[in-house]
Amino acid sequence: MTDPGHCITCGDVAEVARVVEVAGDTATVTLPQGGRERVGIELVAPVAPGDLLLCHAGIALERLSA
């Protein structure tokens, strides 16, 4: 889930994604470039559909302030 011009090893390519569904410790999010991804939400839970999350390497790192 990263811009092809970026290297995922760099933590600073984390992306903002919107939650569409939550199931246990995993959320399905929509990505800025399109498509969906499943991310672990242990570090930011609880989250709800519509929330914007900063995601990187398969997990959500933080919830964005509106």
Added chain:
Amino acid sequence: MKFVDEFRSGELAAKLSRELATLVEPGRPRKLMEVCGGHTHTIYKHGLEDLVPPEIDFVHGPGCPVCVIPMGRVDDAIALAEQPEVILTTFGDMMRVPGGRGSLLEAKARGADVRMVYSPLDALDLARRNPAREVVFFAIGFETTAPATAVTLLRARAEDVRNFSVFCNHVTIGPPLKAILDSPGLQLDGFIAPGHVSTVIGTRPYDFIVRDYGKPVVVTAFEPLDILHATTMLLRQLREGRCEVENQYTRVVRRDGNPRALAALAETMELRDTFEWRGLGWIKASALKLRPELARWDAEHRFELPGARIDDPKACQCGEVLVGAIKPWECRVFGTACTPERPIGTCMVSSEGACAAYYNYGRRLVRRRDGVPA
């Protein structure tokens, strides 16, 4: 996309550019280190050097994880991958980093089972689906990437997945900054600090830069306007004689970071006594290893590794690039023997590496040492 489009406005960029021109003192150079490779990438992708006054010199820092991994650790990963029962997983760019015995991609071509993943959680899934194999995740990255490894380890422990382990090479951002600040001869006026690392660790870990070294710090994000805005904030501090840690990335970064991410890291990892950084040498307490109670998931405990130290190729000047001592184009093999297609040094491998960023976006700026345009 909210939080993206509004940070790429050309009109606002022009406004910030005009503001920057009023904040510099004509003829007085200001060297600002952008710590993170993501910032370097943005600066060259969006041509920000052309939007700042000539007095401002962006100095590229050590915040590219691929670029600082020593060759010996790559050889250790290759040794792991060559064990017949092992599936070695890692992020894509890590597969191209040359070690003393070539890269993981070359090991794969020789028959090793090396697979690219986007998340350590994918590696854990692979372990669940291949119970007869040993799945090892070659973990690299700063404090932004380390929480994903921590969450994966906690899930592996909770589910008692025994054929999964981590070859941990996670590093921390504070110690290399201190090493750079302690290095003789390098004059910096301020730091553009990494936004997403700070999402995890907060802004407090940069306080020592202000307190002990008298250099201002601005934590910032990765869109072009973020970096221009952070540059104005740094220049304003310099002009007003202030020296503070400021947070430009308030939409995500909190003063104390993400306590749950820090707790996950503390539960799974601890500091190594010392770790080798490419270009910076051995730095005390600068990297993470798995805690002893997670030894079952620690590849360094479960497998024999060569653990050799390998000198960098003599022609490569990545070490000097990584500490900002020279610009990428000043390296004697930049763009000739060393290109993204055939990298000699790590800075040319990752797209966030300073050399690759210059090569991909800044060819017109390429100059030889004597200043003649290439």
